[in-house]
Amino acid sequence: MNSPEEVVDFIYNGHQRFLPHLSIDCVIFGYHDQQLKILLIRYHDQEHWSLPGGYVERQEGLTAAAHRILSEKTQLTNLYLQQFYTFGDSPTRLNRIEIQDNHNKVYAKANVAIDEEHWLSKRTLSVGYYALVDYHEVSVTPEFLVVDYAWVDVNAVPSLQYDHNEIIDKALLTLRSQLYQQSVGYNLLPEKFTLSEIQALYEAILGKPFDRRNFRKKMVALGVIRQLDERRKIGPHRSPYLYDFNLENASKLQEAGGVIF
Amino acid sequence: MNSPEEVVDFIYNGHQRFLPHLSIDCVIFGYHDQQLKILLIRYHDQEHWSLPGGYVERQEGLTAAAHRILSEKTQLTNLYLQQFYTFGDSPTRLNRIEIQDNHNKVYAKANVAIDEEHWLSKRTLSVGYYALVDYHEVSVTPEFLVVDYAWVDVNAVPSLQYDHNEIIDKALLTLRSQLYQQSVGYNLLPEKFTLSEIQALYEAILGKPFDRRNFRKKMVALGVIRQLDERRKIGPHRSPYLYDFNLENASKLQEAGGVIF
Missing domain, CATH: 3.90.79.10 (Nucleoside Triphosphate Pyrophosphohydrolase)
Structure with missing residues (x-):
């Protein structure tokens, strides 16, 4: 109106x-x-x-x-x-x-x-x-x-x-x-993102900080994200690995209750 | 009516x-x-x-x-x-x-x-x-x-x-x-149950069989169930360990999207 x-x-x-x-x-x-x-x-x-x-x-x-x-x-x-x-x-x-x-x-x-x-x-x-x-x-x-x-x-x-x-x-x-069962953030992050970028998103949504190493390990183990054979150059001594969402796995994860055996 | x-x-x-x-x-x-x-x-x-x-x-x-x-x-x-x-x-x-x-x-x-x-x-x-x-x-x-x-x-x-x-x-x-985020089955299984009992329940709900060893490992790692220091005697050579639901963890799991870091 x-x-x-x-x-x-x-x-x-x-x-x-x-x-x-x-x-x-x-x-x-x-x-x-x-x-x-x-x-x-x-x-x-x-x-x-x-x-x-x-x-x-x-x-x-x-x-x-x-x-x-x-x-x-x-x-x-x-x-x-x-x-x-x-x-x-x-x-x-x-x-x-x-x-x-x-x-x-x-x-x-x-x-x-x-x-x-x-x-x-x-x-x-x-x-x-x-x-x-x-x-x-x-x-x-x-x-x-x-x-x-x-x-x-x-x-x-x-x-x-x-x-x-x-x-x-x-x-x-x-x-x-639903955070780990859906590719939440698919529209919020670039197609290829750094671990810091997705960790910041997850921390904002869940309202608490994570240990970086544990976060990476769990996210990869769950199959939510995949590490790519590619890095982003953000400084003379800093070029972190890039990741992308494992979209196929996301729908499987949802059907399986978030855990794939 | x-x-x-x-x-x-x-x-x-x-x-x-x-x-x-x-x-x-x-x-x-x-x-x-x-x-x-x-x-x-x-x-x-x-x-x-x-x-x-x-x-x-x-x-x-x-x-x-x-x-x-x-x-x-x-x-x-x-x-x-x-x-x-x-x-x-x-x-x-x-x-x-x-x-x-x-x-x-x-x-x-x-x-x-x-x-x-x-x-x-x-x-x-x-x-x-x-x-x-x-x-x-x-x-x-x-x-x-x-x-x-x-x-x-x-x-x-x-x-x-x-x-x-x-x-x-x-x-x-x-x-x-929601299977791993809530204590689904809390009212369906005895308070203390065997791994076979909960595996049968999860298999019926998800409509597929699991490898027994993987199932145990993931369920304990996720904190859904706890192994007790107690066994049930069901035959002369069979007395499997008993488990119970980790109810405290269940609500934490839900708030955290199913994964605890």
């Missing part, structure tokens, strides 16, 4: 286009230079920041909806969005008065309001999707009702709208638990 | 009690004696088997709903149900005439029918939950509309209702991918 007219149309006719009671929230992890961040947005007249989210069209596939919503809210496209959990336990999503009040502050920007019986005031479960991008490589353009956005350090996330902190915690847990 | 009267009440008043457009489906894996099976049910006058499933109450937590639904459909309780994916991409869930027709064959058992505009005829996304039980330890009591149930070998699942085959495939993939 990029104009007051579109917001007004959404408020009056949205129930025909969208399913009630179900939304999608996107946790976009951004990595650059050893730092892991999360994309947050702030809607008009809202104290708390939020995750980019939206509603599913009545005839639209759920995965397609996730891509459309992220694109509408931020102009980010072509991300590898992965569904990780559906949130429907939180009591913060049951208080209609609070939900109505939050919506109405936002929609005030377009001079329109909803009542307690409006479909947007009702209980809404949310399907979480996450993606991992290089935040220096993407540009975010928020839509009309979004007044601000920020890439916030994963260790300094403020108190967010509804259960969005819980959604981020679960996304991070999922990202970590 | 255990009587025609309850079904009639559900058809006429269910929209007040339940959220529209959202259901839960349960994949109950049953393990016993080296065999992995799945619990299927067949509704009245339905050619295809289904997973046990149902709808979420308007004010009910999603996790609580999963437990209630499984208990109502099968009388199974106290299972460790884990959410694994929400299904909303399949076009088989968009054809209202087909959905209405299927429902009406089932509800004919209670002499009641729905039309194309009834909330049950509309598009319904489904949240998948799975659990793992010893199928010799549990007893299933299907509700009124369910005419049959079966524990079907995981390799011989027939063509099911809607996208239920896809739901089972995803559940199995999830179970496999």
Whole structure:
């Protein structure tokens, strides 16, 4: 929605286009230079920041909806969005008065309001999707009702709208638990990378440092990466070996529970 | 629903009690004696088997709903149900005439029918939950509309209702991918078990045999199990060592992506 007219149309006719009671929230992890961040947005007249989210069209596939919503809210496209959990336990999503009040502050920007019986005031479960991008490589353009956005350090996330902190915690847990089973970082590192580069990425995601020698040994033994017969010259006396992802092994690893005998 | 009267009440008043457009489906894996099976049910006058499933109450937590639904459909309780994916991409869930027709064959058992505009005829996304039980330890009591149930070998699942085959495939993939990160089998094996017992369980879940020596070495190295200073006497010349699960390590493993450096 990029104009007051579109917001007004959404408020009056949205129930025909969208399913009630179900939304999608996107946790976009951004990595650059050893730092892991999360994309947050702030809607008009809202104290708390939020995750980019939206509603599913009545005839639209759920995965397609996730891509459309992220694109509408931020102009980010072509991300590898992965569904990780559906949130429907939180009591913060049951208080209609609070939900109505939050919506109405936002929609005030377009001079329109909803009542307690409006479909947007009702209980809404949310399907979480996450993606991992290089935040220096993407540009975010928020839509009309979004007044601000920020890439916030994963260790300094403020108190967010509804259960969005819980959604981020679960996304991070999922990202970590799948770290060795998927070629996480395939889009974040150059095709051929040094051990220091991938170690910095893994340390940022897992939030702790590793012993360099152990890290190399385990990563190669697990079959996540392969050492190449090639070096990168980064100084007169420094030319570390290059590595690449063992992509074939990654899918085998996932099917086998992360361990190949 | 255990009587025609309850079904009639559900058809006429269910929209007040339940959220529209959202259901839960349960994949109950049953393990016993080296065999992995799945619990299927067949509704009245339905050619295809289904997973046990149902709808979420308007004010009910999603996790609580999963437990209630499984208990109502099968009388199974106290299972460790884990959410694994929400299904909303399949076009088989968009054809209202087909959905209405299927429902009406089932509800004919209670002499009641729905039309194309009834909330049950509309598009319904489904949240998948799975659990793992010893199928010799549990007893299933299907509700009124369910005419049959079966524990079907995981390799011989027939063509099911809607996208239920896809739901089972995803559940199995999830179970496999989490196998080394969670103490899967904690409820299936005795507290102290032999290597053969846990190897048989892992082989059944992953659908392939392992070399015994490699299996032991990796399982101990990963910290999934610990060898005890204790043996079980199973014959004059056979008294294998006993093992137990390293539960502390299991949660650490999950947080660390399955690998501890």
